[in-house]
Amino acid sequence: MDLILETERLIMREMRHDDAEALFEMDKNPNVHIYLWQKPFTNIDEIHNYIDMVRNQYKTNGIGRFCTIIKETNELIGWTGIKFINDHVENGNTNFYDYGYRLNEVFWNKGFATEASKAWLDHGFNQMKIDKMNAYTHAENGASNHILEKVGMKFMENYPDEEGVIWKWWQMNNPNK
Structure with missing residues (x-):
C-alpha cells in the first residue's frame, strides 16, 4: 500500500515482514494480552502469519492495521489502524469498519494511542x-475505553462473546455527514 499517515x-505505514521481530516483542508480552483473549504469541511464525493476513487485507479491502513508528527514534511501537471486518460476526455485526490498536507495553501512557486514533x-x-x-x-480495559471516549467514539452497549467475556461496543458517525 502507498498510504502513509503522519x-x-x-508515522503509520504498511506492515512488512521485516517488522516481525518488533511485533513479536510486543505480542509475546502477557501484559499486552490481558484484555486480548489471554493468548500471547509464543513463536515468531505466528507473527509472520499475522503479517500475511494483514497484507492480504490491504489487497482485499484496501485497508488494514499499520505499523506505528516514532518519528524521532524510528522505534516500532505497535500497530494502529482501520480494518474492514468481514471474516466474523462481532456483537451481531459483520461487514463494518473497525478501528483498533495494539502497542508494546513500554509505550503505554505516552499519548501515542490517542494521537494515532485521531489521525x-x-x-x-x-x-x-x-x-x-x-x-x-x-469491558475491563479502562485505558482503551478512556481513549476511545476521548477521541469522540460513543459507547453503545456491553455484549458477551462466546465465552461470556463482556466487551464494550463503540461507534462514531462521520461528523461530515
Whole structure:
C-alpha cells in the first residue's frame, strides 16, 4: 500500500515482514494480552502469519492495521489502524469498519494511542468517506475505553462473546455527514 499517515510524533505505514521481530516483542508480552483473549504469541511464525493476513487485507479491502513508528527514534511501537471486518460476526455485526490498536507495553501512557486514533479517524472519515466507525474493547480495559471516549467514539452497549467475556461496543458517525 502507498498510504502513509503522519502525526506530530508518529508515522503509520504498511506492515512488512521485516517488522516481525518488533511485533513479536510486543505480542509475546502477557501484559499486552490481558484484555486480548489471554493468548500471547509464543513463536515468531505466528507473527509472520499475522503479517500475511494483514497484507492480504490491504489487497482485499484496501485497508488494514499499520505499523506505528516514532518519528524521532524510528522505534516500532505497535500497530494502529482501520480494518474492514468481514471474516466474523462481532456483537451481531459483520461487514463494518473497525478501528483498533495494539502497542508494546513500554509505550503505554505516552499519548501515542490517542494521537494515532485521531489521525486514523480523520483519515477514515475524510479520505475513505466511511459513514460509521466501530470499535470494541474488553469491558475491563479502562485505558482503551478512556481513549476511545476521548477521541469522540460513543459507547453503545456491553455484549458477551462466546465465552461470556463482556466487551464494550463503540461507534462514531462521520461528523461530515
